[in-house]
Amino acid sequence: MQILVLGGNGFVGRAIVEDALAHGAEVASFSRGQSGSPLPAGVTALIGDRETGDYEALRTGEWDAVVDLSGFRTRDVDQAMDVLGDRVGRYVFISSHAVYVRDLPAGTDETAPRREPLRDADVLTNDTYGPCKVACEDDIVERYGDQATIVRPGRVTGPGDSSGTALYWIRRGARGGRVALPTGPEQPLQLIDSRDVARLVNQLVTDERAGAFNAVGPESTITELIELSAELAGTSVDIVPIAPDAVPPRFPLVDPEPEWGERRRNPAKARSAGMSVTPLRQTVADVLKWDHDRGEPELSIGLTPEQEAELLGQR
Numbered sequence: 001m002q003i004l005v006l007g008g009n010g011f012v013g014r015a016i017v018e019d020a021l022a023h024g025a026e027v028a029s030f031s032r033g034q035s036g037s038p039l040p041a042g043v044t045a046l047i048g049d050r051e052t053g054d055y056e057a058l059r060t061g062e063w064d065a066v067v068d069l070s071g072f073r074t075r076d077v078d079q080a081m082d083v084l085g086d087r088v089g090r091y092v093f094i095s096s097h098a099v100y101v102r103d104l105p106a107g108t109d110e111t112a113p114r115r116e117p118l119r120d121a122d123v124l125t126n127d128t129y130g131p132c133k134v135a136c137e138d139d140i141v142e143r144y145g146d147q148a149t150i151v152r153p154g155r156v157t158g159p160g161d162s163s164g165t166a167l168y169w170i171r172r173g174a175r176g177g178r179v180a181l182p183t184g185p186e187q188p189l190q191l192i193d194s195r196d197v198a199r200l201v202n203q204l205v206t207d208e209r210a211g212a213f214n215a216v217g218p219e220s221t222i223t224e225l226i227e228l229s230a231e232l233a234g235t236s237v238d239i240v241p242i243a244p245d246a247v248p249p250r251f252p253l254v255d256p257e258p259e260w261g262e263r264r265r266n267p268a269k270a271r272s273a274g275m276s277v278t279p280l281r282q283t284v285a286d287v288l289k290w291d292h293d294r295g296e297p298e299l300s301i302g303l304t305p306e307q308e309a310e311l312l313g314q315r
């Protein structure tokens with residue numbers, strides 16, 4: 001099996017590359033060569049830039065499948081499809097759960113309504129990212145038909161997740177003590193381990209499976225994530241709910257209560273297609289170890305200990 005990964009050196013892409021190698025595939029990765037750590041031995045690095053339309057490195061070669069992790073606007077996927085044409089047997093697009101309309105009830109599957117497509121946007125924001133992914137999905141399905149596969153991850157974490165979103169809470173739980181929580185303690189979470197996204201993607205490629213798949217993890221809550229992190233680090237926490245507006249908007253992992261239902265999507269189709277389910281405990285343990293090994297660099301999101309102490313002092 002020969003697989004081309006567009007973005008194999010990024011966070012999720014790296015997990016897909018490693019899983020593909022572990023299952024005996026030959027892998028090439030296309031990117032600017034700026035993100036992440038060096039690619040594993042044996043992976044062919046192809047350098048280009050989707051922003052400037054530089055796809056020269058993809059002019060030759062044939063692959064059983066391309067996995068596209070760096071397509072965000074229709075021009076990205078359209079240019080890649082123009083270059084690759086029928087030299088790829090399957091086009092797997094890494095989309096997002098952000099394609100779905102807001103305020104869905106809990107437990108919806110891949111047939112849930114999507115947002116209106118948006119073909120381009122100057123800046124990808126909370127309002128444009130999902131609609132741009134919808135338009136990308138449509139273009140890929142139109143061009144590749146049964147050879148198109150769409151994977152819609154929820155929030156992903158795992159070793160290598162330098163975004164800090166889940167890591168903020170994992171570190172916060174591990175530090176122990178009084179934890180300021182700007183959301184309801186029962187806020188649902190469905191974090192997926194990057195290695196489970198990877199397993200799903202590579203199984204879909206092996207089985208030549210078309211269609212859309214929700215890649216979401218086991219159901220949990222934000223409290224469970226914090227308490228599990230404390231337990232694994234040998235500390236204990238006292239969770240103190242604070243007003244959501246006491247912290248900046250779009251605080252890590254915090255969702256407004258009306259959106260809680262849609263944070264619980266149905267992963268049955270992906271699981272029956274072979275998606276693995278890493279227990280949250282294992283994911284948190286592996287993230288803590290990875291973060292420790294890299295020296296726990298400062299995060300640029302969330303509250304500093306001083307800011308948190310000040311907020312807690314007001315209560």
Ligand SMILES: NC(=O)c1ccc[n+]([C@@H]2O[C@H](COP(=O)([O-])OP(=O)(O)OC[C@H]3O[C@@H](n4cnc5c(N)ncnc54)[C@H](OP(=O)(O)O)[C@@H]3O)[C@@H](O)[C@H]2O)c1
Pocket residue numbers: 006007008009010011012013030031032033034035048049050051052068069070071094095096097152153154155156157
């Ligand atoms: N992380 C999540 O929680 C999450 C959730 C849902 C969906 N997704 C989707 O999963 C995909 C990957 O996410 P990620 O978190 O792994 O992102 P990431 O770590 O930022 O990786 C992005 C990848 O794209 C490459 N890239 C960026 N700009 C490029 C350009 N102009 N030309 C060529 N390559 C470029 C990067 O490599 P270079 O910088 O070296 O070019 C890198 O390999 C995205 O499509 C995202 O929408 C992620």
